[in-house]
Amino acid sequence: MTSKLRETGGEVREEAAASWAAVVATARRSVADGLVVGTSGNVSARVGDLVLVTPSGVPYDRLTPDDITGVDLTGRQVLGTLVPTSELPMHLAVYRTTDARAIVHTHAVHATAVSTLVPELPLVHYMAAALGGPVRVAPYATYGTDELAEHMLRALVDRSGCLLQNHGTLTYGATLDQAYDRTAQLEWMCRLWLTASSVPGLTPSLLTEAQIAEVGERLKGYGQRR
Template identity: 40%
Template sequence: MILEDERRAVVAHASELATLTPGRTGNLSVRDGRDGDAFAITPTGVPYDSFGAEDVPVVGVDGDRRDGRMAPSSEVPMHAAIYRREEVGAIVHTHSPWSTTLAIAHEPLPPIHYMIVAVGKRVPVAEYAPYGTDELAENIVTAMDGADSTASFIENHGLVVTALDLETALENTIHVESLARIYLEARSAGLEPETLTDDQLETVIEKFESYGQ
């Protein structure tokens, strides 16, 4: 079975989408390292806990399906385009409510808290295009590149987060969703959130380089 470890990782983490996105609307993928030529991705339209590793589709970065019993997510073009353009190992896409609220307002997430540096100095908004299209994929890559961010909202759609591995991509998706909630709740209380400066963010980035074990 090709990409066996990656397919098992999809199965192991797919249920975490249920805590982030309604119904069966989210998807995630993982490839072997940052430059592999294929990736494992969640199948389309099935409950997150209803498939095994042998069911998980494997798709090339060219978008062609290579293996797996089930059909891949309709967002294959988005995942494939990001892998072709970015040195990332995993992608998480959700319709999580707080992030999607900013997405439908076409509003980026500013640096209101130091944890935003997990994905960059802000979360930009990619222009809308129909889901599952090459146009949408290009819009997302353009938005992330323009903001030097590993995450992006999508107008009237949701959130995409990339990382070197699936665990980090999921963790950073939770960070963005949490910060989106804090930002929107502050504004709903009539407060105007203050933002961190570039110098303050650079200090956090430097500290993060030596954080943890």
């Protein structure tokens, strides 16, 4: 167990250590899957009032259990010595205003391309329902700023993901797996729309919001039941 968690209770210490390992694994997965390049993008998870977040400018394959980086909901660093990601304002804004337990931010190519073309991802596939409906594009603002966090929050109203204009994506969920799956689905839908809309002389058929809402209801019962 990392020495930087000794000051916390045993149960919280174990949960934080496990969550940190999952944060690092998810960050590495985003690189392996081509959703980010180098140290771009970031990942976080919430454990109580503690937010574990990838540090700024550190290659994910170099992170170890002792590199755990954590802040409270005000942004005050309470774990580790590495500087937290510059996108910390976005992560904290989501945790303060939603029930999110995990966040994934990427610079995925197709999603970023779409963010430069339209104010909202066209409803080209029913999996938009998995993110709450039509995915909006948050207006551009400089990375790491409160202004960007504010734009993002408006785009996230009743949604679990959004595009960031000329920047990338942000999705959240109850778990890191769910947040990551939403990121991957969003990138896939953006790639699908770009592919379909590039065919000369043809326009992709789109779904209606009513059709997306119907899928949203069906997804509530999707998957295995224990």
